[in-house]
Amino acid sequence: MDRPNWAPADVDLDRPSVARVYDYYLGGSHNFAADRAFGEQVLRVMPAVAGLARSNRAFLRRAVRELARQGVRQFLDLGSGIPTVGNVHEVIADAGITDARVVYVDHDPVAVAHSRAILADVPGTAVVAGDLRSPADVLAQPQVQGLLDFTRPVAFLLVAVLHFVPDEMGPADIVAGYAAAGVPGSYLVLSHAGLDRALTPAEEDAYRLYRTSPTPLILRSKEEVAKLFGDLTLLEPGVVSTHHWRPDGDEEPPVEGNAIGSAAVARKD
Template identity: 45%
Template sequence: MSQQTPPQSSVVDVSIPSVARMYDYYLGGKDNYAVDRAACDELSKVVPSTQVLALNNRRFLQRVVRWLAQEHGIRQFIDHGSGLPTQDNVHQVAQAVDPASRVVYIDNDPIVLAHGRALLEENANTAVIQADMRDTDGIFGSPEVKRLIDLDQPVAALFVSVLHCIPDSDDPGGLVARVAERLVPGSFLVVCQLVSEDPATRDFVTNFMAESTHGQWGRVRQAHELAAFLDGLEIQEPGLVEVSTWKPDAELGPRQLTKEWIEFGGVARKA
């Protein structure tokens, strides 16, 4: 399916939990429905760390964007699987460093367009498109990417907490490589996903999420599998790690008391 993406629906189906709305619930947002909250509550019974993990993931995203903007002068971001707007979205963090920073948000969940457009398209330097992130040709050929992203300059392509939504049959590593190929040297790829070294956790969550979301899910993986997605790229210090330990700042984040699964990832540079 990597070359054939499903048609995008504009209808928000409130009878089936969605990953975007479940994540919104875990982050304390309001754009979720009873069905999403019930699925989260059920999931948390087996993997109680999930809310803390989601909060820490979001902080990781913000730290990475700030670091890329401040330390590496990155002014262009393509955010694959952006999720619903919350506090300190990618463009707000990047534009706090330089208001001229440009961001294209991509999500296939219609709720991101329906509820998110007003905030995610706050100014002329941001755009949100409803697309399947596997459709690299469509995304790079879109009017929004053509308008906002100069492919002769470095870009940061973000895949933050999204690759577990892509099944192996759709080759998540191939997706990262396809995007990297389009970017000039000096660009960055940010990748993290849910991993567990416990087979029972991996199987339970993978099956639970696949069933709950009617197939909008891939797989909880193992840490070593993620490293393979970044083959040929220069992994930046501190390497691939549990994301709350990636260049932590002074702000105290919530502690993940149980580690049955973690959000694991880091940043790679195209040499």
């Protein structure tokens, strides 16, 4: 295939990326043949996945809008993927807010390169190449320190990413690392794949595909997700199915039984 001029030469475009597969589910155009092929494999065994991705993106929009209403103007989006199809800076712009700052962080070189191309002319944004599993390293990045003021509240976004972090890598410690950097009044936004029932045969097939992908998926229950927040204060309604977090009619109704993700927002007091 032709290599776009923003794609690093050392990146294998024949290897699917979870960030670009997610973009494909959302109906975006920032993905390659390998990503679409993997996405189609999943959709063949579990067609609901695309709707679940859109539900997760709708949660992100609602959470960002809510925090903006609370006066938060700084957002650190960790494992951000490619910032298209209703991402953080677009939600803020749609709300008429002009003084916000958004830093996107991802470890996928293609996602980082493409994000920089997309956001080159967008004020108040920055893109950082970094591994969210190392909070100290991410927080020390010059772009993070240069754009965000950590003496003021920051919203840390971990949306649909911690299910790619196995238990032995300490997902709760990762959350705590970012929360420790925030002053009181900061927030942590999190969504995660998982459910509190047995997988259906179709879900088992889709899960098997992701478990054998370059970035294996780990499912966690709502109780397990709640523990990731440590001593942060959960906002109402707590840890719930993604589409049940303060719904406002901005998403398609989920198909009954297809809720396999949970979400919550917490505040540092």
